Amino acid sequence: MSYRNILLVLSLLMISQWGYSQLKVSPDGHVGIGINNPKTRLHVYGEALIDSHTLPWQSAFQTRVYNKNTSAYSLWNGYSESEVFFVNGEGWSWSGQGAYIATDSSLLQNRSKIHSPLESVMKLNGIRFIYSDGKGHNSSNNYRLGLVAQELEQVVPEAVKIMPDSLMSVSYSDLVPLLVEAMKEQQNQISELQMALNEQEVEINKIKSRRWFKKKTQ
Numbered sequence: 001m002s003y004r005n006i007l008l009v010l011s012l013l014m015i016s017q018w019g020y021s022q023l024k025v026s027p028d029g030h031v032g033i034g035i036n037n038p039k040t041r042l043h044v045y046g047e048a049l050i051d052s053h054t055l056p057w058q059s060a061f062q063t064r065v066y067n068k069n070t071s072a073y074s075l076w077n078g079y080s081e082s083e084v085f086f087v088n089g090e091g092w093s094w095s096g097q098g099a100y101i102a103t104d105s106s107l108l109q110n111r112s113k114i115h116s117p118l119e120s121v122m123k124l125n126g127i128r129f130i131y132s133d134g135k136g137h138n139s140s141n142n143y144r145l146g147l148v149a150q151e152l153e154q155v156v157p158e159a160v161k162i163m164p165d166s167l168m169s170v171s172y173s174d175l176v177p178l179l180v181e182a183m184k185e186q187q188n189q190i191s192e193l194q195m196a197l198n199e200q201e202v203e204i205n206k207i208k209s210r211r212w213f214k215k216k217t218q
Contacts, residue, residue: 057164065089090140101173117181118189123155146170 024032032038035045052060065072068090075085084096114120128143149168153160159174 114178114181117178118185120155120178121182125151146172147175 022034024036024038026032026038030038030041030043032043033045035043050061054060063072066089068088070089071086072089073085073087074083076082077084082096085094087093124147126145126147128145130143131140147170149160149170152170153168156175156178159171159178161169161171163169
């Protein structure tokens with residue numbers, strides 16, 4: 001080991017043992033940055049930045065877990081002292097108060113109407129299913145409701161995306177505008193039918209009135 005490396009190691013050991021240091025290595029192997037008593041393998045007190053220049057679909061930061069119930073990502077709010085977001089090893093994500101998708105008008109271009117929304121909705125097949133663990137077994141006994149991505153792609157390809165592992169996924173939030181427009185189209189049809197019925201009722205009443213008047217004057 002070179003003299004420079006020896007000095008570096010000694011410096012790290014000294015920093016890890018004395019005072020409130022920038023870098024702390026505890027006897028149990030925990031590393032703290034900006035904190036003197038790290039609680040985990042790596043404990044950062046303050047801001048952190050990952051300045052990644054990875055290629056498409058590569059990971060800027062990767063977490064590997066080997067238990068489906070492990071929290072692969074967790075966001076704890078110190079103000080409310082509660083967990084507000086997490087993603088577990090099975091792929092579930094949970095957000096305490098929902099999620100928003102940016103659709104500000106300044107971000108949107110090439111806007112156009114959704115054509116034949118009701119016809120598209122009528123082609124969709126909602127199903128009830130249980131997720132597989134990828135090995136031919138049920139990942140749980142909890143039934144879910146959803147759509148088959150391959151079937152949805154034939155009707156609403158905008159709501160389907162092929163992921164890096166070649167599996168297809170569905171953006172259910174993209175289906176909300178389709179359902180809104182389908183409901184509006186259906187309501188217009190109902191309104192037109194109601195108007196036609198009202199007109200028929202008026203004509204029927206006129207006919208009844210003429211018959212009553214004719215019968216009365218006879």
